[in-house]
Amino acid sequence: MIILYIKRLSVILAFFLMFIGCAISPELRDSIDPYEEQNRKIHEFNEKVIENFIEPVTGAYVEATPPFIRDRVTNFFENIDDVRSGINNILQNNFIKSINDFGRFIFNTTFGIFGLFDVATPMGFDKNNEDFGQTLGKWGVESGPYIVLPFLGPTNLRDALSRGVDSVISPLAVAEDHPTYSGLLTGLNILNQTTVLLDLDDFVSGDKYIFYRDAFLQRRKYEISDGEINFDDLDDEFEDF
16 A cells, blocks of 8 residues: 555545544445455555565665655656646646646756756646546546555555556656666655655554545545545445445
């Protein structure tokens, strides 16, 4: 569960982690999580991986790199994500947002030194976050059941299948022709993102599996609806499961 929780969503996720407990009824949870028994086993496996491998490495990374350097790494990968967001905004007919996204990428890549510095935000180019899973959701594609993937963590069937498209349209796809560089970039991205995930543990209480599941479901609902959440409509996406 180390890739899904990216830094630009940490505040949203933390908010839901504090208030989500009363947002989803037990009956609704049963309908959206039909594979809970299997999901819990994978969740426990992921927790052990984090505890025994990820946390020590992440701790060493934090100790070895000052916040200024980690912020530059975060900005670099967020700049790359603006291309994915721009393409998905085109697919969603959000052309103004798409221009904004590509504008961010151009200014941050040039004046921001390959995205290490965010010069676009002060210029009025707001940060968006769009992926192909959101695009499919806005096209009316159902989310499908909630699932937990080994190493990757919470998702649903629709989002899991959409990851391949997002990886192809990412500028990082160019690095796949050079396995060494691709591996280094992927590892650095995961490591940097994990520092945010581990910080969010302070917001978790009670059943950790339920907290992460409900937070993921509400966060995706928030993203697909562009911030317009109606909790009563959540079951509509899963009525066939």
